[in-house]
Amino acid sequence: MAIGIVAVQGAFLEHEKILDRLGIEYAELRQKSDLDREYDGLILPGGESTVQGKLLKELDMFDTLRGWIAADMPVLATCAGMILLAEKLSNDDKEYFRSIPMTVRRNAYGRQVGSFHTAAAFGDKGVIPMTFIRAPFVESAAPEAEILSVVDGNIVGVRYKNQIALAFHPELDDDLTVHQAFIGMI
């Protein structure tokens, strides 16, 4: 089993460290030629969605990744990754993979002073620590999308088909629950 981790910008190393702990093989996806081999799952890490989306398109990686997602490859997307998967952004006219029928609000908690740490339920896997950094949240999701996590009345975790999209950063906490659930989908 090998996971491809989008590594054009952001906190991809943090995901790698968690996969190391789980003993899972992975590779960094920085350019088109990195997409030449086969992967069993895809991670879209935190970072700046504007930067990542632009680089994926300009480095000619976007269409291949969209194909993988459309072919139901398991995907774990955190923060910026959630924005890349959203069908619609309520406060930005950019669009990326649009593979989950949901409307996401960027920087939904405001600037860095609004960043916070909490703990909440993740699906049926119990309560886990959650770190939100200039995070988005889901304003609305289609009924087909399963709501995994809600914090302060806002949807912050969604599963649709084989994609898990989270507004928070499981890669910044010690807890392995989210990555284990993702690996379990493969």
Add this chain to the structure above:
Amino acid sequence: MTNERYELNKNLAQMLKGGVIMDVTTPEQAKIAEAAGACAVMALERIPADIRAAGGVSRMSDPKMIRGIQEAVSIPVMAKCRIGHFAEAQILEAIEIDYIDESEVLSPADDVYHIDKTKFKVPFVCGAKDLGEALRRINEGAAMIRTKGEPGTGDIVQAVRHMRMMNSQIAKLTALREDELFNAAKELQVPYDLVQYVHEKGRLPVVNFAAGGVATPADAALMMQLGAEGVFVGSGIFKSGNPEKRANAIVKAVTNYKDAAMLAALSEDLGEAMVGINESEIQLLMAERGK
């Protein structure tokens, strides 16, 4: 500042990794930087090359100008305050800046004390020439470190020197016996627990970017290969012939910093680079401000 807030502030720097933070002086420049792929912008009235040329006392920018830039872009916005000028920092915190750079580029307000950054909710980035400086700033509450390359010169030599110095001092610390760490703390003039952290982990406890003198995609790639986790570009972009193209190229160079063929393509036809000043030609070494 609570421990949790400090962690969140270090976390924001983690999200900036692999990215380029660009100096901008107007909302228009900020939009160009964002469109070119900047992961954050540094809002300031004058870029370092112009600060250097103008001379005189250089201070925090007009909050109205910073707000204009905050409204123009969706990426994080940073701004600079003078070393030790905690009132300027309080003002920047009041306008909810995402990161404060307590910067040697501005005229220092205090020649002994840096700001007690633990008193703030917003994060700080500080410059460091070596490991001792870096750990002193971290002890004061800095959530991110950058090299203190000579701003506004387009000369990469100091940033390289600082990064290599940091790396070699970290390597040396990791090789020490545990009973030698007490003396290392004394020599570095830093608290023992930070020395112990570096000894165990082989890295700084916060993200470390390159800053000062980055003017080309090759400069950015050089700093990344030397271990920088991202790059600040000040005068290098908007003092060059084609800012948009150069900014785009530097962003891609940071992502694929080991791919020489791609770097060659990115380095083509960028137009005029900023006019550089060599270290030996300058009167004022800003890196000597605040230690």
